[in-house]
Amino acid sequence: MNLPSTLIYGLLLCVLMVCAPHAAHLPSWVSVESAALLGWCAYLTRNKLALPARWLLGALMLGDVIGILASFHTLFGRDASTTLLILLTAFKQLEVRNLRDATMTIYLACFIIVTNFFYTQTIAAALYMLATLLLIVTVWLHLHGDTLPLKARLRLAAIMLMQAVPLMLVLFILFPRVQGPLWGLPQDAYGSSGLSDTMSPGSLSKLSLSDAVAFRVTFNGEPPRHTQMYWRGPVLWKFDGKTWQAGRATSAQAPQLDSLDSASDYTVTLEPHNKTWLFTLDMPTSISIPAQLTYDFQMVRTAPVNARLRYNAHSQLGYRANADEDPRQLQRALNLPPNLNPRARQLAAEWRARLPGDVAVVNAALEHFRREDFHYTLEPPALGSNEVDDFLFGTRHGFCEHYASSFVFLMRAAGIPARVVTGYQGGEYNDLGGYYIVRQSDAHAWAEVWLKERGWVRIDPTAAIAPARVQSGLVAAMPDSAALPFLARMQSPLLLKLRFDLDALAFQWNQWVLSYDPERQFALLTRLGMESVSLQQMALDMMLGLALLVGLYTLFMLRRLQVRDSDAVQRLYLRFCRKLEKTGIARAAHEGPRDFAMRAAQAQPQQAAAITDITARYMALRYGKAPDPMALQVLRRMVAAFRL
Amino acid sequence: MLTALRQQFRTWLFRPQIESGTVTLNQRRIFIVPTRSGLGFAGVLVLMLLGDINYNLSLGYVLTFLLGTTAVMTMLHTFRNMVRLEVRAGRADAVFAGETAQFVFHVHNAGALPRYRLILHDKNQRRVMFDISAQQSVEVKLPLPAARRGWQHAGRLTLYTEFPLGLFHAWSYFEFDTRCLVYPKPATSLPLPASSGQNGTGKFNVTGDEDFSGLRGYVAGDTPQRIAWKALAREQGLQVKQFNTQQGQILWLDLYLAPAPDTEHRLAILARWVLDAEAAGLQYGLRLPCVELPPDHGIAQREECLRALALFGMSDSTLAAAET
Numbered sequence: 001m002n003l004p005s006t007l008i009y010g011l012l013l014c015v016l017m018v019c020a021p022h023a024a025h026l027p028s029w030v031s032v033e034s035a036a037l038l039g040w041c042a043y044l045t046r047n048k049l050a051l052p053a054r055w056l057l058g059a060l061m062l063g064d065v066i067g068i069l070a071s072f073h074t075l076f077g078r079d080a081s082t083t084l085l086i087l088l089t090a091f092k093q094l095e096v097r098n099l100r101d102a103t104m105t106i107y108l109a110c111f112i113i114v115t116n117f118f119y120t121q122t123i124a125a126a127l128y129m130l131a132t133l134l135l136i137v138t139v140w141l142h143l144h145g146d147t148l149p150l151k152a153r154l155r156l157a158a159i160m161l162m163q164a165v166p167l168m169l170v171l172f173i174l175f176p177r178v179q180g181p182l183w184g185l186p187q188d189a190y191g192s193s194g195l196s197d198t199m200s201p202g203s204l205s206k207l208s209l210s211d212a213v214a215f216r217v218t219f220n221g222e223p224p225r226h227t228q229m230y231w232r233g234p235v236l237w238k239f240d241g242k243t244w245q246a247g248r249a250t251s252a253q254a255p256q257l258d259s260l261d262s263a264s265d266y267t268v269t270l271e272p273h274n275k276t277w278l279f280t281l282d283m284p285t286s287i288s289i290p291a292q293l294t295y296d297f298q299m300v301r302t303a304p305v306n307a308r309l310r311y312n313a314h315s316q317l318g319y320r321a322n323a324d325e326d327p328r329q330l331q332r333a334l335n336l337p338p339n340l341n342p343r344a345r346q347l348a349a350e351w352r353a354r355l356p357g358d359v360a361v362v363n364a365a366l367e368h369f370r371r372e373d374f375h376y377t378l379e380p381p382a383l384g385s386n387e388v389d390d391f392l393f394g395t396r397h398g399f400c401e402h403y404a405s406s407f408v409f410l411m412r413a414a415g416i417p418a419r420v421v422t423g424y425q426g427g428e429y430n431d432l433g434g435y436y437i438v439r440q441s442d443a444h445a446w447a448e449v450w451l452k453e454r455g456w457v458r459i460d461p462t463a464a465i466a467p468a469r470v471q472s473g474l475v476a477a478m479p480d481s482a483a484l485p486f487l488a489r490m491q492s493p494l495l496l497k498l499r500f501d502l503d504a505l506a507f508q509w510n511q512w513v514l515s516y517d518p519e520r521q522f523a524l525l526t527r528l529g530m531e532s533v534s535l536q537q538m539a540l541d542m543m544l545g546l547a548l549l550v551g552l553y554t555l556f557m558l559r560r561l562q563v564r565d566s567d568a569v570q571r572l573y574l575r576f577c578r579k580l581e582k583t584g585i586a587r588a589a590h591e592g593p594r595d596f597a598m599r600a601a602q603a604q605p606q607q608a609a610a611i612t613d614i615t616a617r618y619m620a621l622r623y624g625k626a627p628d629p630m631a632l633q634v635l636r637r638m639v640a641a642f643r644l
Numbered sequence: 645m646l647t648a649l650r651q652q653f654r655t656w657l658f659r660p661q662i663e664s665g666t667v668t669l670n671q672r673r674i675f676i677v678p679t680r681s682g683l684g685f686a687g688v689l690v691l692m693l694l695g696d697i698n699y700n701l702s703l704g705y706v707l708t709f710l711l712g713t714t715a716v717m718t719m720l721h722t723f724r725n726m727v728r729l730e731v732r733a734g735r736a737d738a739v740f741a742g743e744t745a746q747f748v749f750h751v752h753n754a755g756a757l758p759r760y761r762l763i764l765h766d767k768n769q770r771r772v773m774f775d776i777s778a779q780q781s782v783e784v785k786l787p788l789p790a791a792r793r794g795w796q797h798a799g800r801l802t803l804y805t806e807f808p809l810g811l812f813h814a815w816s817y818f819e820f821d822t823r824c825l826v827y828p829k830p831a832t833s834l835p836l837p838a839s840s841g842q843n844g845t846g847k848f849n850v851t852g853d854e855d856f857s858g859l860r861g862y863v864a865g866d867t868p869q870r871i872a873w874k875a876l877a878r879e880q881g882l883q884v885k886q887f888n889t890q891q892g893q894i895l896w897l898d899l900y901l902a903p904a905p906d907t908e909h910r911l912a913i914l915a916r917w918v919l920d921a922e923a924a925g926l927q928y929g930l931r932l933p934c935v936e937l938p939p940d941h942g943i944a945q946r947e948e949c950l951r952a953l954a955l956f957g958m959s960d961s962t963l964a965a966a967e968t
Contacts, residue, residue: 114701141808171709172705
């Protein structure tokens with residue numbers, strides 16, 4: 001190995017640092033193996049042993065490829081290729097023999113940093129990236145400037161990166177953004193945490209354990225009450241006894257909405273969830289981006305939301321929705337799987353026979369939930385094949401999906417058209433940012449029943465069991481021991497404030513850094529006064545900005561090469577001679593400084609001391625060994641003060 | 645046609661000319677292109693950018709732009725590492741053929757920034773690497789093998805640097821009028837020829853050196869053995885003891901006396917004799933077909949003789965070309 005061992009350690013440290021954040025999501029055997037490979041390399045370097053044979057590495061690598069295939073069932077896609085890249089890089093360390101291999105490692109390390117952004121793009125990730133880059137550039141400098149001490153390399157690396165920051169900003173702001181993707185993405189390219197288009201027992205309670213932000217909302221005007229914040233997501237019609245699904249529409253009737261009450265105008269910043277639906281308050285009327293309002297009042301886009309999305313929407317909080325619904329749709333809202341849940345059917349039939357009118361049946365069902373011994377819990381017990389019966393007459397412990405599901409079942413059994421609506425309920429106000437945060441833990445399911453004259457009416461059976469859930473969120477509705485996400489639990493006021501501040505910071509970060517897309521770019525450039533935001537104009541401005549900065553850098557960087565201290569000394573002396581020359585004492589060409597000083601001192605006896613002193617200092621600076629840098633300053637001051 | 649144009653372009657761009665004195669590396673003389681690994685890095689950046697666009701990775705954009713601009717800025721760093729260096733050719737001490745000529749160059753860095761990893765090499769890739777601290781000079785010795793006797797030129801040299809990240813290659817050409825005298829390679833040991841005044845035993849008494857006749861001032865080339873150290877100790881300056889030399893004990897080294905078939909071998913034998921005669925402390929003169937060096941003794945005489953041998957038969961035009 002002809003590379004110095006300190007350089008090898010540096011490279012290993014780079015690889016370790018870029019791979020470390022991946023440990024969170026890599027299969028554990030990959031993390032362990034990569035660490036072992038790096039350790040092996042460090043051991044060989046330390047003991048000056050030969051690197052392992054290529055065939056051995058090849059065989060090990062082949063085994064790993066098979067391992068990846070077994071873990072991911074593919075070699076492509078985000079996770080599998082990242083894993084492969086990390087393993088390859090770790091293997092590469094065991095055959096770093098020359099400068100080229102070392103350079104390759106540096107490039108690979110840079111690439112691995114990018115792959116980390118698939119998983120996280122937080123402020124912390126950005127800071128970590130900067131630290132990693134500093135290390136990488138420092139090690140890189142070692143390749144081509146091995147005579148520099150470590151401290152000097154670190155300093156130079158920091159300077160180089162800092163010089164690049166303004167240029168990077170110009171590029172970041174002005175580089176024409178293209179809306180991706182450029183090619184088809186593997187399915188796992190985006191995280192898809194969030195609501196799904198089906199609902200079965202346990203699906204929402206599982207989601208409620210996540211702190212992840214679903215979206216953030218800024219209200220333009222008075223925000224609605226917490227109990228009115230129902231963020232509408234997928235509407236589910238079809239029940240097979242276990243799972244609720246959207247099903248197929250039997251009518252293409254357009255949605256009709258008569259407004260009864262106040263409207264709300266708000267802006268949502270939606271986190272990517274890889275699904276087509278957008279969340280709006282019950283019931284949406286308009287939206288600022290291209291999207292369609294379906295017959296059951298869902299806002300749906302054609303393309304999945306795979307990047308953070310901002311939109312402005314308008315909703316009616318009091319409404320009459322589809323008062324004259326298509327009978328075929330109403331029929332759909334009555335379908336039940338045959339032969340299941342006989343006891344629930346019986347209960348519903350009982351209510352139907354006993355009570356006059358649909359409203360009374362609805363109230364009876366809610367009253368039933370309230371009166372009987374029902375419990376609201378995140379960890380409901382498992383249910384058998386007659387799920388609704390088991391829940392209503394057996395376990396009686398459930399989360400919102402259990403209540404919504406059994407309520408709709410009861411309604412349909414009683415002949416009242418009903419459907420399940422999933423989405424989010426509530427939100428947490430952040431007073432620093434002035435917006436609401438809706439998290440995955442706010443996921444919710446409720447019901448809608450269709451009543452004559454009134455259309456679809458929202459009924460939330462969960463509110464009957466745990467009113468606090470709807471009034472102030474999940475935390476209030478749960479006993480302390482419940483397995484709630486860490487952040488959702490009440491903290492000390494200080495922690496709570498810190499949490500809100502951090503979230504406000506993250507919000508700004510998301511707004512200005514992460515969601516800087518073609519749209520935001522356009523908005524920013526217009527606000528900055530660019531008259532016509534065209535591709536050419538942006539490219540032109542970008543080039544101009546870069547050229548300007550590089551020009552400034554050039555001036556600054558080459559400045560210190562032109563200063564010559566010996567010249568400065570000479571200039572000062574010549575200035576001193578000119579001053580004397582004005583009084584008629586000109587220095588002859590043959591005259592050395594000492595002779596000239598003697599002559600000048602005789603001619604100007606009152607300045608003799610100054611003349612001798614200046615000359616002595618000049619000679620010391622000009623001809624002496626290792627002149628004191630301060631001496632030049634002194635000479636400058638003395639020449640400036642010299643008067644005749 | 646194309647080759648001619650290319651040659652013309654190169655001539656225009658690089659302006660090959662032999663220079664003397666101090667050469668300051670300015671922007672006119674420094675060329676800079678990306679290296680192979682620089683191009684490779686550009687490829688990596690393009691891949692990264694495609695990934696960023698495709699996956700909407702905002703931080704990826706930040707990283708890509710940061711790396712990209714750092715890389716571009718290293719062009720300035722590389723250029724700065726070289727610009728305004730002052731290069732001056734130094735003396736190259738004469739060597740025998742087969743040895744290595746050390747061409748000395750003085751590189752001065754007048755600026756306030758240190759320069760790193762500068763490499764000086766000739767067209768056969770014989771190289772030397774050096775750093776220069778701020779406001780310092782270094783003496784760079786470029787070892788070039790001396791194959792044949794005569795004047796050896798360093799030829800066109802390249803000074804280059806790839807500091808700091810090896811992404812850009814900045815270089816400058818210069819051809820100095822510096823040259824190194826290469827003596828003929830001395831033949832293997834051979835007895836000295838007979839003295840002109842005696843029979844050829846090859847043995848001489850050196851009594852002539854023992855007759856002290858006085859002191860004279862030191863001249864460069866005087867052998868240190870004859871310096872009057874006592875006089876120096878008396879602070880009388882450097883003086884050299886003079887001895888009477890005796891007539892008839894003079895060794896004439898003649899080209900025709902050398903027992904060899906051709907001139908080059910004869911010169912080699914003469915070179916050996918010059919060294920041996922000097923070592924033996926003899927008075928010796930050199931007689932070549934058009935040069936005759938009167939007998940003398942000392943370093944100066946030795947150099948003079950070897951120089952005559954080195955340049956023997958070299959046409960005046962070659963010499964003249966070498967002088968200019």
